[in-house]
Amino acid sequence: METKTILIKNTTILAKGLRKGSVLIEDGKIIDINNKIRFWGIDEVIDAEGKILIPGLVNTHTHLSMNLMRGLADDLPLDVWMNDHIWPVEAHLEGEHCYAGALLAALEMIKSGTTTCDDMYFFMDDVARAIDESGIRGLLCHGMIDLFDEEKRKAECKETKRIIEKCHNTADGRIQVALGPHTPYTCSTELLNWVRKKADEKGLKIHIHVSETEKEVEDSLNDRKKRPFEYLDDIKFLGPDVIAAHAVWLSGAEIALIKENNVKISHNPLSNMKLASGISPVSDMLANGICVSLGTDGAASNNSLDLFQEMKIASLLQKVRTLDPTVLPAGAVLEMATMGGATALGMEKEIGTIEVGKKADLVLMDRRAPHLTPYRNPVSHLVYSAEGPDVSTVICNGEILMRENEVLVLDEMEVIEMAENASEDLLSRR
Ligand SMILES: [Zn+2]
Structure with a gap:
């Protein structure tokens, strides 16, 4: 994997409670969680204002x-x-x-x-x-x-x-x-x-x-x-x-x-x-x-x-x-x-929380939606009100898989069509 630095800034981070801040990712790992993170030498900056950052x-x-x-x-x-x-x-x-x-x-x-x-x-x-x-x-x-x-x-x-x-x-x-x-x-x-x-x-x-x-x-x-x-x-x-x-x-x-x-x-x-x-x-x-x-x-x-x-x-x-x-x-x-x-899964040292040293498996949720307003109790909202489609950006192992609802790693329509055809073929064999 090539070295890549991603900065997620202005977000609300779900890590031992909630806090405002930025997360810096390098080589697939979280290397800093702070409010004053360097802004130079970054390959990709994600401005996550209005979003909440949770572990994948x-x-x-x-x-x-x-x-x-x-x-x-x-x-x-x-x-x-x-x-x-x-x-x-x-x-x-x-x-x-x-x-x-x-x-x-x-x-x-x-x-x-x-x-x-x-x-x-x-x-x-x-x-x-x-x-x-x-x-x-x-x-x-x-x-x-x-x-x-x-x-x-x-x-x-x-x-x-x-x-x-x-x-x-x-x-x-x-x-x-x-x-x-x-x-x-x-x-x-x-x-x-x-x-x-x-x-x-x-x-x-x-x-x-x-x-x-x-x-x-x-x-x-x-x-x-x-x-x-x-x-x-x-x-x-x-x-x-x-x-x-x-x-x-x-x-x-x-x-x-x-x-x-x-x-x-x-x-x-x-x-x-x-x-x-x-x-x-x-x-x-x-x-x-x-x-x-x-x-x-x-x-x-x-x-x-x-x-x-x-x-x-x-x-x-x-x-x-x-x-x-x-x-x-x-x-x-x-x-x-x-x-x-x-x-x-025995991966507790690598994933599951947003912590320095852990793998960057991170999800940004849009919190500006009618069903998540008023933004009073984010943990309650995540469990009782949020839905899959509220997810806007997904990072795994330091790679951005989806950014602002656009899947970057797969061609969505191609995958759907391939699955439709595969399903039809499989069921026709019964
Ligand atoms: Zn089963």
Whole structure:
């Protein structure tokens, strides 16, 4: 990456409270936050008067390429949705579909202020290509499903190894690779053991869906006489490197296991609501000191990747669950979408806050809009009133991806047309 100096001046910075000031970026990092920053030798000056500067948002559970399946099968329970609609389409996926879907998703995320995502899907080298071109940050894993079949298991391990070798630590470090066993009910114990061993050996994260529906827990109790997190603890799979998506149906003992093993949670309220999966006990987990982050899940079960929607719903849903309006206040949910996400992905030293020495993953929000007026309580506005389209400028790793609502890294119309064609082609193969 070439040396580039960017100055964001006259802005309101969300960093340990709010303050007026300027932020200086050099070599992809924040090197100064001040009111009196030098103005010479700067490649690019962004006058951010009337804007609020926040850390880039972190989406800790998604399936980017499923953007091609947006609106394909709505209003169905998870098992019917997956078995009868999603899997039959996914059987025809090719790398170019995944590339087009991921590029569309990256565009959608840039336009709504997300600079980092944790993605599990297929043809991940094609997804990595899209992440590389779009300039965002991604922790990517091949979704492994062996359905208790040895041949399938071997093929899944081989594909995972291929993706690690090809993509881990690429694109100036913006792309990392994780291990992605799909769920405890689609993966054998042998596969989960292989994943644990590989994670320890290579220091990689593990991304898995756990306890999304009540049926999953009932089946686990029938088949294994244990609840999903109890089973995972039993086989010594759990650890601080595990990012567990959903975690909706939890017993008190399972919350204790999550805490004990320092497992990171990705809460996906909109997907859980749409598939009527249930409500995760997020405020209980937070009260126990568990790291809970936010994810959108794929666009086939959300149907948007806008983390502003996710933040608002996450907060409201906990209030409804507990009948207590004081739980999960705006500041706490904003933390989940920024530092919580960074911590879940093991990137807490690099991203998640606006601090000197951290990577410049930054988002400018327009605050001069009817729905954000009066400008009294910006943190409340960010969670309860703001929307993706309020994002005006996005910087990731010190590169300007969008400036004053103009995406600089991708041709928007070209990406949309490519995704339309890829989706049509994919669905015609059913
Ligand atoms: Zn998912």
